[in-house]
Every structure is written in structure tokens, then in C-alpha cells.
Amino acid sequence: MKPSYPIITAWGIKAGIWTALCGLSLCGRVLGFNPPERIMTVHPTLQGHTARPLRYQPEGGDFVIENGAEFFNRPLYGGPTAFRADAGDKPEISLYLPGHGGNVRMGIRTAGGAKWLHEAERIVSRYRPGSMLYEISDPLLGEARLDVTVLALYEDEGILVRARLNGQCESAEWIFAYGGAGGKKGKRGGDIGCESQPVGEFFQLRPEYCKDNTFAVNGNTFTLRSKPASMSGTCPKGSQLRVVDAGKWDNISELMDSISKPAERPVIIGIVRLTADKSVCLALKRIQEGTKSFDGESLEDLFEKTEQRRKEIAEQLSVQTPDPFINAAVSALCTAADAIWDEKQGIVMHGAAAWRTGLLGWRGPYANDAIGRHDRTRRHLTYWAARQNTSPVPKAILPADPLANLARNEPSLHSNGDLSGRHYDMNLVYMDALFRHILWTGDLDLAASLWPTIQRHLAWERRLFRRTFGPDTLPLYEAYAAIWASDDLQYHGGGTAHASAYNYYHNRRAAQLAKILDQDPAPYEQEAELILQGMRKYLWLADRGWYGEWKDLLGLQTVHPSPALWTFYHTLDCGAANSLEAWQMSRYVDTQIAHIPIHGPQISEGLYYTLPTTNWMPYTWSTNNVAMAETAHTALAYWQTGRADKAFSLFKGCLLDSMYMGLCPGNAGMTTYFDMARGEAQRDFGDAVGIGCRAVVEGLFGILPDVPAGRLTIRPGFPYSWERARMQHPDFVFDYRRGGRAETY
Helix, strand or coil, rough: CCCCCCCCCCHHHHHHHHHHHCCEEECCCCCCCCCCCCEEEEEEECCCCCCCCCCCCEEECCHHHHHHHHCCCCCEECCCCCCCECCCCCCEEEEECCCCEEEEEEEEEEECCEEEEHHHHEEEEEEEECCCEEEEEEEEHHHCCCEEEEEEEECCCCEEEEEEEECCCCCCCEECCCCCCCCCCCCCCCCCCCCCCCCHHCCCCCCHCCCCCCEEEEEEEEEEEECCEEEECCCCCHHHHHHEEEEHHHHHHHHHHHHHCCCCCEEEEEEEECCCCEEEEEEEEECCCCCCCCCCHHHHHHHHHHHHHHHHHHHCEEEEEHHHHHHHHHHHHHHCCCHHHHHHCEECCCCCCCCCCCCCCCCCCCHHHHHCCHHHHHHHHHHHHCCCCCCCCCCCCCCCHHHCCCCCCCHHHCCCCCCCCCCCHHHHHHHHHHHHHHHHHCCCCHHHHHHHHHHHHHHHHHHEEEEEECCCCCEECCCCCCCCHHHHHHCCCCCEEHHHHHHHHHHHHHHHHHHHHCCHHHHHHHHHHHHHHHHHHHHCCCCCCCCEEEEECCCCCCCECCCCHHHHHHHHHHHCCCCHHHHHHHHHHHCCCCCEEEECCCCCCCEEEECCCCCCCCCCCCEEEEEEEEHHHHHHHHHHHCCCCHHHHHHHHHHHHHCCCCCCCCCCCCCCCCCCCCCEECCHHHHHHHHHHHHHHHHHCCEEEEEHHHHHEECCCCCCCCCCEEEECCEEEEEEEECCCCCEE
């Protein structure tokens, strides 16, 4: 019997009609069809048109596809800088420096002819988090198979490619070509869903990109010099290296025939003999101050060292469960968590590809504590704390800025206590990460050093965002550019449930810390109690059984009765609802938020879902999206409610949607295929990475530390059918077994 959840009714249809009336192109979904990357076209999500195939299958921790169609859809990040290598279903690599740093294309030549690898008859592509592996079979190779592995370097900005011939094939040669460092950046770093073309087209080599490139060859090494960067290449001993004409790039035979001809648009080509069961390696890296060239004979050692580092990152947190989709997804989350870290600055970035910039708050910083990288969380927290505004507290709040239509008040926002200095304040999310870090670590030295930061922040919140209601003047807090969806949220000064819940939780935690640090907890205990009273009296809709989204400050002070997902999960995450209220609010999500089924030929309908963020009409950006982080955070709230089956249905649904059915294997992206306006956009986005890690550790496995209180709560949220589950975490090992009527922890 199928559950009676609403499935894509007025939400998708009205959104599509609205945007069509605005003059945007309107496209329906074709049952079972998973189209290529969308570029800013409108796709309503319609009932009966949601089925999609699994693009990627989990296999031994890998994300596997056979004869996939996409180029450059899977980033490999290497070290914690902005460099990345975009590999994909097809075995060709685009380098991003930032700016396009050229392409590496590979081929084979035997007695039967020559062919680029992406044209081979059978290509099995594996994303093994942090690397891409290709198994190439083709009539040119006979019964043999060519295996190619691509890794990004960790100590330098570059890549390693290893090719290995498995089986006998007479006169087989590996061909590689490189060039086209033109520096093209795009609008948002060449990320999917963000550019004027799909990334598979956007990063294709074009001959004009090669015009200002020059090559110098020295034995088995070469140097490319271009405006974006200089690159050093080291090839296997015995390689034949020649400069050829990029105008012949698409035809391997013509490209090789141009070896002896002048090349105004140069690329370099290398040819090396393949011997059965012996590897050959190619290394490319950016030339920077202090860069040393590789020794061709040491590339195999470098490969093993790099592979070991990749494995350590991917297994920072590892799980073994009966579900291979979950097991592979956790490794992908660990790799993405490493990718959003910037070592030089010591902060978590907003995204790994698009928006690879440092922004205060957001949910990316949650990842490091969840996977045991507490040192990184500490550095992130202290970096931003050092930037807190400590100027004198203003005597009065300035009026709203008429130049911003009274919607902003930047001078007051950026006053004593503000941490960001930007329009996106995100102070609440930063503070949440700080308190949760202390719960994980019990780092009282950090807590003591940041106590003034906490005090200034809470005073800033009260000064700017605290609103009082009713004759008893109970407080609720306004939200201003404080969460993921803030781009188009407007509360007109009213008191919101999610910002009030944040402030309730933070005052509670401040009171807990104050006692430990010999400070006065009373002001924070009192404020927390008043906020909770205000929420229950002025936001709780007793006749419906949920918190309203917000209460107007002006006019009739109406409570707006249709909360968003963030109102559900923040009130649960912050402890602002008791167990009955939590259950009632979860039923609101069950019955009032459209459930988008995640299903297709390999996945039965009715098992897994994802969610839009609201049921609000009409569609506008950031108020009604389908975003991985929002579904994952909602799943965490369901686990916190005690509804493990529903939580798992949502969490696995969002993993299938982004990591297995989407364009990019193992992707923790921003919006997904079902987002009406953007579709799938922005790979390995900080919010999805951070809350995805928390959902695994705190939700699915139910590990909840409170080190200052000396307490560890374990409340697993496993599906009932699981008889075993294990987590290897840097802080602990958790092992669960069930046999008959006995459970062992």
C-alpha cells in the first residue's frame, strides 16, 4: 500500500504556469528520460513525469556507469586550493586553475588503427571518490583492456594519469595530447547549471585557445607557457613528444599526421609503447615558485603516494551498512568536505567549484566536526572570530536605507558584534557551528577565548533583531539574510520561528558555557526561556499542530500559517519543540509539502522521496526550490523526531537524486534535477556537504556528543531491516549487530 503523501500537485503546475507567463521557455518531463545539463530553462515537475534511470550504480564504493555520455562532469580536487581537474564519464580531462588550463585527451594506436579513448566501443567509468578510473575495451585492443586512472595531486596543482594494458596486444601504444590553456572562467567557475553551455561543451578545447600557448620539449618533459599559467609535463621514459596543430584535435589520425607541419595553434602529443601488465604515467602540474620537476622514473612512486592520500581522505569517515548506496555516498561526502576546505586561509569555502569563496556561516563547517576534522573547525571559527566588529556599540539603531527601498540597513548591521561585514550576515549559522563544535570536542580553551565573541554576538542579535509581542512583551527574532534561502525571504520586521529557534538554542548553550567558565548564566537562561514562551504563545498554531512561519510586526500581526522546511528542521534541531510538537510538525511536512518520488526502472515508486522547500505560490527563487541540503536537513529532523523510516526515505531519496541519478557521480550539489528553474546546479556545495555529514552521523547512526556535560547519546535511526551497521570515525568505532531477539552495540 502506497503512503498517502501529496505528490507534485498544484506546486509544480502553478510554478510552471507562472514562469511560462513570464516569458520563459517551458519544457515538460519525459517519463524515464534523464536529459543532459539544463541551462536556465524552466521545467515544471509534473505528476507522472518524475521517473528517471539510475545513471550511476554503487559497486564496491565506486559510482559506476557504462558508456556514459558526459564530459567534464566530475571534479577531482586534489589539495585544498581552487585548482581542480574536471574528469567525467568520457576519458578526457579539463584543468581549472582557476580559468581553463587546457585539456588532456587520450587515445590508443595498434596495428588496426588509432582512436581517441572517448570513442572506444566500451567505456566503464568509475568515480572512486577523489579519482576517476576507466576500463577501455575496443576491437583495436583485441581481447586486451586498457585501464586508466586519473588523480589530482595534493602537494602541487596538477594531475597524474596512469595507463595499464591488461592482456596481450601487439604494437599497442598509448597516445596523449595536451593544450588549450586559454583561461576561460565562466560566470561561476565553469560549474554545471551555471554557464551559457553545458560544461561538457564549455570546456572542450577550441583551437583559438591555443594561439598564445608555447611549448618547449626536453627529453621526456615539456613546458607549456600561456597567459593563465605555465605547466610542466613529465612523460614516461621513451615517450615521443611532438608539437602538433590544434586544428586537427578532433581527428586523432590527422593530428598525428600534422607532426612535421608548422603549428600556429600548438598542442603537444605524446606516444609511448604499452607492454602487457606494465603501467605508464603522465604527470602535469602548474609551475609555481619552488616547483620541482618530476623524475619520470619516480612517477609510479608518486602515484602510489597520491593514491594513499586520496584513500585517507575518502575514508576519513567510513561506514559499512547493508546499503551500498549509503556506503559509497559517505566516501563522496568526505571527499567533498576536503574539497571545500581552503588550507591557506584556514576556512571552509561556500562551494568546491562554483562559489569557491569564503563566506561566514552556511552549513559547510558542520562537516569537519561530523567527520572528525576538529582542527579545521577550530581554525575556521577563530578566523572569523578575529574579524568580529568590536567598534563601540552605537547609541541608536539607524533608520532603514531609502536607497535600498527600506529593505536594508547596512550601517546598523555592520556594527559591534557583526562577524561578516557582508550583506549575508550568517552570524546565526556560524554561532551554531561554534556551539556544536564545543559539544563535539569539549574545547574549553577555545570556548574561553571566544566567550567575548559569543557575548558580542548575542548582544548584537538582541539589539537588531529582537521584537516583542503582546502585553507580556515576549520576544521573537527577525531573520535577516541568515539561512540558505535568504535571497528572497522577506519578513518585514516580523518574528520568525527559525531565527527565534536559533536564538533560543544559542542562549541555552551560552548559559551552559557560562556555568563552566564561571560567568553569569542568568541573562542567557532568562532569554532562552522568554523566547520559548514567545514561540509557543505567538507562533504555535494549536488548531493545526505546528509553528507558523512568522508573525507580522505591523498591522494585525497575523501569523503566517504555512511554514517552510527550515521552520520544521530548525525548531527540531534547536530543541524548541517537545516530542509531541515535533511529531505534529513532522505530520505537517507529511501532508502539506509535495513529495517528489525518486523512482525509475531500477527504483520502485513509493520508497524514496525528495521535497521542495515550501508550498508557497508563485514560484520565486530561493523560496520554493528542490535543494539537497534542505531535504537532508529535513531528514535529520525526522530522525530527531524518532521517525527513522521516514527519515531514511528522504535521506536516501536525496542521495539518489543528486549522487546517482544526477549528472555528476557522488555529487553533493546545491539544487537538483527537480528544481523548476535551475535544475541541477553547483557541484559539491558547502551546505549539502555539511548537513549531509551531520545527517549520517547524528541521524542515521545517532551519535550525539555533549562533552562539556560528560554525556554521549546514541540513538541509531537504522531501517528496521538492517541487521548490522558499522562506523569508523576518528573519535570512535561504532558497531551494531542484531540476531534474533538480541541487539549488540
